[in-house]
Amino acid sequence: MKKSILKTLQSTIQGDVFFQKEFKEFYSVDASSYKIIPKMIVIPKNEKDVINTVKIAKKFKTSVTVRGAGTGLVGSALNNGIILDMKNFDLLRLAKNYVTVGPGTTKGRLDKKLEEQKKFFPPNPSIGSFCSVGGMLGNNFSGSRSLKYGSMIDNVIEIAFIDGNGKKVILPKNKKVGKKILEFTKKIDKKRFPNVTKNSSGYRIDKVKSINDTHKVVIGSEGTLGLFYQQS
Template identity: 50%
Template sequence: MRVYEIGKRLSKIVDCRILWDNESRSLYSVDASSYSLKPSVIAFPKEESDVIKIIRFATRNRIQVTPRGAGTGLVGSALGKDIVLDMRYINKIRVGHGYVEAGSGVFKGQLDAKLEKRGRCLGPDPSIGPFCTVGGMIGTNASGIHSLRYGSIIDNLLEVRIITSSGKPITLPAHNGISKKILKLTKPEVRNRFPNVSKNSCGYRIDKINSKNDFQKIIAGSEGTLGVVISAKLRTFRIPRNTMLIIISYKKLMQAVLDVPSIIELKPSAVELTDKNIVRHIKTKIPEGVGCMLFVEFDDNLARNKESIRGTISGRIIKIITHPRMIKKWWDFRSSALSYSLRSISKKETMPTLIEDATVAVGKLPDL
């Protein structure tokens, strides 16, 4: 089916905006990745019913549908060759006691602002910060610098509503028919094949399904392949009253890596590494000879943990920060790590086309 025909026929089916001009298609042919794929049509659904009609049309005509959040992903998952669904208008928010219900098009910055007024926060905090969407976070099983404390989206996803490829809306874990099918997949011999790591966004996470209340977790990290996310119910947390960020410098990367397992035992809320490529871009005074730094954050027992870490590490503590604004400033340095790394690529080197995270068990880090 030609571009013009898809656009005209969709326009008669739904009331939402449908674009298929060349300029719009070029705009949506890229995201934050290095890839490019020009779609035929871009749709901007405003209601669940719009998504249902579009998916049913696509299924009848064997046309691909790709849901798109903010396009901040680095692996091209927001790109599609047929119909791209820009979910920005599916953006309702309702804050409850210990949870928030949000549409897939809600930006995390909007969500943070709503929750902060109530002294709450969403646990996962991807480095892209306020610019990613709820749907994108679910699709990629996003985590962030505080995953040690709060886990990933999969650990905080209480309920999710999706539209399947047949155009049927279902809510998990409430939908018994789908839940029974998922349950058949969760055999011990299959679950035991999954690696024992704290972060995993590979494949369908059936290893996380331990009871009938967990069926929604299979959607986390599924990249839109099991359905288009309409909305989700996510766990929220009380914002810590006091926080302490400790910056530790090392001359060599291996020294920092060897310290990490002992630091983890102190139960920090975050531990992040910045190598020399990142350190040299940080615009603040840092002692000479620093090869890398560890960012270690605590949000409880601050005095005790400050003393405990001194006897745990081989590196040198260069900063202990407790002021919220300064803590944010330093975490912003860490969140800009990818940008700093790309700046370090010389003209003779090739820009990477594949940018992915890897997960390694903490105890095996020195073996890398």
């Protein structure tokens, strides 16, 4: 007999797999006014769990929707397939002029760490400290300092993500994938993009000008081009 998606996930995932009514109810809402009951919730423990969830979902033709802190106002963290809660990936490593963060790291924790070094991360959402870095990337948010410092897309130097086949990609480091993105974006007339300081609408193909900024196309893609993960 064929194994169900739930049984397959339960026997593969090292983290948590929930299907009970209470969990489905909790993950069926976010800060928006929408409600969608998911099939199940996966809270991955490690990279392998994220990769396996994507592969299993693909096999069973089920959607995977990542949830950061669920503070978005348009219901983009909701769906009727698998909800992947990235809260366990909260890496926070400070270097001299950059910081390495996991998708589950909250903006509040990041701010606190940077303050200790008398530094700050420019994008500042109105929701304040509660949202996650994954959600900030997913929506390419900007905030009140954006005229001077730009949006998320202008403040990120490298991104690690798991693609739809369950493969880990790091951009712009992975030049093979980068070249493909660059070739594709060259075909699009960038002059047709609006000349505005804030744009979180659609894929930001206009921002991909060289092999060194291919990572920008996944910022603002709301989980549709890959699931933001963290560096090892």
